[in-house]
Amino acid sequence: MSANPRSAVISGGRAITEYTLDALQRSVLFCDVLRQRSQDYYRHKAMTIPHVLGFDLEIILDARNFERPVNFWLARIEPPAGVVIDPFKRPFVVFDPRAGQGPGIGGFKADSELGVAMQAGHTCYFVGFTPDPLPHQTIDDVMRAHGHFLETVIARHAEAEGKPCIIGNCQAGWAVMMLAAVQPELFGPIIIAGTPLSFWAGLKGQNPSRYSGGMVGGSWLTALISDIGGGKFDGGHLVSGFDNLDPANSLWNKYYYLWNNIDTEAPRFLEFEKWWGGHADLSAEEMQWIVDELFIGNRMATAKLVSGDGTRIDLRNIRSPILCFCSEGDNITPPPQALGWICDLYSSDEEIFAADQTIVYAIHESVGHLGIFVSGSVARKQHQEFSSNIDLIDILPPGLYEAVMTPKTDDTVNPQWVEGDWLVRFEPRSLADVAAVVQPNLDDERRFATVKRISDINLGLYRTLLQPLVRAQVKAVAAVTAQANADVTEWLHRLTPAELPYYLFSERNPLMAPLASLAGRVKKARKPVSDDNWLLKQQENYSRSVVAALDGFRDFRDGAIESCFMAFYGSPVTQAMAGLRTADGAPRPQPGQSPEGIVRIEQRLAENSARIGKGGVHEATLRSLLYIAMGGDGIDGRSFNALHEMRAEYSKPYRPIHLKQTVREEFFALKLDQQAALDAIPAMLSVEPQFASKALSVIRRVVSATGKLSAEESRRLAVVEGLFAS
Incomplete structure (x- = not known):
């Protein structure tokens, strides 16, 4: 009776020892992979034209x-x-x-x-x-x-x-x-x-990133970051923004998966991180335009x-x-x-x-x-x-x-x-x-239109009151360093969340110097934990609890941001203070046709009206195929490939660019006056009567390339057969 408890204690002790050794080894190898990631990062930055293309x-x-x-x-x-x-x-x-x-x-x-x-x-x-x-x-x-x-x-x-x-x-x-x-x-x-x-655009409760501009008061922050960066917007800030959308993945999952599968996962992790961490900057002028005209505007x-x-x-x-x-x-x-x-x-x-x-x-x-x-x-x-x-x-x-x-x-x-x-x-x-x-959603349109107006006000205030001071301060600090503003910009870049981990785990950090040698010794002595170790299940349970906590934080954060955004920018008082009146209708009405657009449409209609009766067997064939296809539920790739294969049977060879033009012309002929377009087919066939029977055979085979025809497609095919017989 007393042997069983003792055996259990010994077995449990072995499991703990085995797991502890494995966890320590995984941790050393994990840190070494992060060191390799940092080395890859700095080698990548040193390339003349950095890229991660997998081809020459x-x-x-x-x-x-x-x-x-x-x-x-x-x-x-x-x-x-x-x-x-x-x-x-x-x-x-x-x-x-x-x-x-x-x-x-x-x-x-x-x-x-x-x-x-x-x-x-x-x-x-x-x-x-x-x-x-x-x-x-x-x-x-x-x-x-x-x-x-x-x-x-x-x-x-x-x-x-x-x-x-x-x-x-x-x-x-x-x-x-x-x-x-x-x-x-x-x-x-x-x-x-x-x-x-x-x-x-976006759905409530699902797309929180669209509220970002409003929650910081508009694009003035973009101008501030660019000014601090000496006329450049650090791409690391954009990467951090993407990471913040899913903190469970960016802070835990991707690293936990690497640590838990350290013997096999390192190459894939390093490959992806080489791109994700290869930050690229934008000029202040570009980024300000993007934020003002697109993201917020x-x-x-x-x-x-x-x-x-x-x-x-x-x-x-x-x-x-x-x-x-x-x-x-x-x-x-x-x-x-x-x-x-x-x-x-x-x-x-x-x-x-x-x-x-x-x-x-x-x-x-x-x-x-x-x-x-x-x-x-x-x-x-x-x-x-x-x-x-x-x-x-x-x-x-x-x-x-x-x-x-x-x-x-x-x-x-x-x-x-x-x-x-x-x-x-x-x-x-x-x-x-x-x-x-x-x-x-028209109400959301009003909210975002309010963000745009407040953004313009705040940007104007920043440029008038603060921008000269910020730029002067950046220049003053740069002068102290005696190396223009390169050192200031570089150190500010190193301190961003997207950059700091690379610096800390690189060999520029003296604490990382012995890591490669230690990792080599660990690989030689590697003893993975057995799959039935009960601590692995506890490890997974802990990981799931961390993910649940981070997901809960994300959901709470996103919900709070959305509620604040909706309440503040949806307030009639805020909208009125921004100069937006409810009587003005939609804040972004659909654009009317430009004069040149109207002229183009009228010209196109006139050209297609004059072209309805023109053409030969090639045009008649495409018109017939389009007429039948318009009675179905879509255009199938098999029909196009069949037509492409059979094109020489009923007409002279043609280039795809000419096929595109003809298809559009015949489509508009049918849209403009379907009956007149059909009635013109016999006259079009008479231009090249020797191809008419072959063309009808091609039409039958092309429309049947997808299988059995619907009732409407069969009816339309019968109409076409009558036109070819007349």
Whole structure:
């Protein structure tokens, strides 16, 4: 009887000893990984052009040498071994976000955006930037440089079948959209991934980051930080802001996971941290413009922005298809902020047609903000299908669509016309569908409009009363150091939450000097704890309690911030003091049509009216296919691939760019006067009667590429067959 308790005590003592040794070893190795992270960080900063791209590259242009220099560069990406590039396919150009981190997330891994595009045979280019902006560079300077980059890519691929496909990640997405609104002729399809375009949008209780500007009284703090930084805004502050959104992950989970899996997790941790910690600054002029005009002003989605040369930046001027990829799991750019601009710009579906715009959106159910760019396993299907179907996206008729993807199976009809592992359909949607996601709220609009007005007042007061003193003090301190303001700025940077851990764990800290040697000895003597040790369960329970506490703190903090924001900025007194009157209606009314826009629409209508009866068998075939497709529930990739394969059977060869133009012309003919457009088909066929029967055969095979037709599609096919027989 007495042996069992003693045995239990001995067993428990062994478990404690085993766990204690393991925990100590893990802690030493954990600290050594943080030391390696710091060393990687400083090596990365010392690079001539720091980046984390997983591919070799060739620098094509360095905008630091431009007439109006900026810290951006254009590179051609070298395809990996075994990847075959088709020189006639349109090139892809990836623009990376400039939101605190350095460039490279769009080509971080083999299955990221660049890797997937190259696997599909496209030449790829990448637009990156150096950590330090040029003095006083502006958003207009950056736009000008980006435009020159795209002109260079187009000139290098004059024989390609279409203009470049542009991918804009996060903040690079709105920069791409601004340029496309001013120089639409430079763009093929535009993919904006995790891009905020409607900065006031969001759902109560879910998107607290949108309140940040209001809670600090506006953009005066941005000006103060830039002044303290000697004319630069430290990117580490932006990274800290992202970390604060999820303190359980930034303060505990990612470090606990590393410590708990120290024998296997270090390479992945170091790889990601190399990008996350590679901070890049912005000029004071850039950051102030971004905060005033976009984050707080929210002026892009209502065509109120004006470029430096006086050009109005109206997203309705974009002529290329726009594909918005966002995710429910993204706490930085939630779907309302990614899609709200559509509701801001347009009041009806007819306005989208009249503007000749094609807008496609895809909402992932779970992937996080960074996963959208990296194209991890949860988001790889979207990047694969966007790349594989980019030519179909480019010729989609004007309108609003949702990209719906289903897995390719053994039961899939006509699998030979499915590129990749997923079947993609572009299903028509309405503004009401987008509004159900965005949930526009007029009361919130008034609150954020009040923030903007108070921000302007506070910024004006800061610039008048405090800015001269702050700048003078910074210069005085810099003079004492006798090294301009470089030392002051550097030390202030080291003390930021985003920078301090790197300095503390680097070998610049004398306490870290013996760590590498100690870690080497620990690895040789490593004794992992057994899986059945009862203390591991206690460890997991403790970790869950820490996460629960941090999540509880986050929820309380976010709830308190939201309540304060809603109460203060929703007060009629606060709004009245800011000069906002309830009788004024919506604080951001939808923009009316510009005179040039009205002229363009009228000209387009007149051209399409005159063109209804023109064309031959090629135009008649596309008109017939569009007529049948308009009776269905979407456009399937198989139909396009089937048509592309059969095009030589009924007409002379054509380039995709001509196909896009013809599709749009035939779509507008059907929209303008459907009956007249159908009645003209027999006369169009008579121009090339020898192809008529082959064209009808192609039509039947193309519409059946997706399987059984709906009743309405069958009826429309019968109408077309009658027209071809007459």
